Ligand SMILES: Nc1ncnc2c1ncn2[C@@H]1O[C@H](COP(=O)(O)OP(=O)(O)OP(=O)(O)O)[C@@H](O)[C@H]1O
């Protein structure tokens with residue numbers, strides 16, 4: 067890679083009109099982690115901090131075309147997958163992944179439910195996600211309820227839960243800790259299980275924490291870090307974004323802020 071060329075990350079995900087999650091969070095996290103962010107939208111959501119009021123899926127052929135445009139010209143050093151939504155979108159995303167050169171890491175955030183409680187994955191898309199997408203993941207990053215839904219067992223936890231998700235085909239798993247009292251992430255790959263602890267920050271502005279985490283992880287893989295090191299860095303980046311979350315924006319859970327915008331002034335001011 068030429069020293070002047072930053073790593074390029076591609077998010078294949080949904081848009082959050084409220085700017086907290088989805089591609090809006092992904093592009094900010096990519097930039098915060100020193101990479102150039104590109105995007106292929108899977109769905110547009112009319113969304114704010116309290117609800118998702120409408121979803122407009124992007125036609126499958128157009129998802130593929132967006133990925134082709136990026137891959138053919140800019141190149142891609144890591145991919146992050148977010149909202150899939152429907153079985154048809156899962157099939158299109160799988161087709162789009164065939165355009166990504168072999169060996170490029172793919173981080174899959176198996177988005178199911180928004181922080182506001184809205185469902186973002188049709189129940190009938192679950193099988194397509196498991197069959198078409200998870201086996202292609204370098205790292206899959208479910209939160210606790212998503213991991214249990216993928217494992218098909220609501221009683222599992224810790225290393226057993228991570229192993230049940232890894233059995234679906236991804237090389238590594240991070241069960242993220244935002245839904246635990248201690249916000250400890252559980253990483254597992256072929257070498258074993260590693261806990262990734264860290265301080266728990268007050269809740270109330272964690273909308274987009276999962277997207278930020280998965281994108282930061284992809285960005286660190288794009289920089290050449292190994293999955294475990296990238297997962298440790300992603301925990302730090304996401305926790306920082308939660309700590310600086312914009313709790314005064316909106317009436318629900320405020321957007322995370324990976325760029326800590328309150329500490330900045332307008333350029334030239
Ligand atoms: N209150 C918190 N304090 C510190 N770190 C947190 C907190 N909440 C989440 N995190 C970290 O943020 C990352 C994302 O975890 P989380 O489990 O919240 O994802 P998620 O539920 O998919 O997020 P969302 O659906 O809101 O985008 C993890 O690394 C997790 O440890």
Ligand SMILES: Cc1ncc(CO)c(N)n1
Nearest residue numbers: 080081082087088149180
């Ligand atoms: C578009 C989109 N993707 C992912 C999430 C998960 O937080 C969300 N709320 N919205």
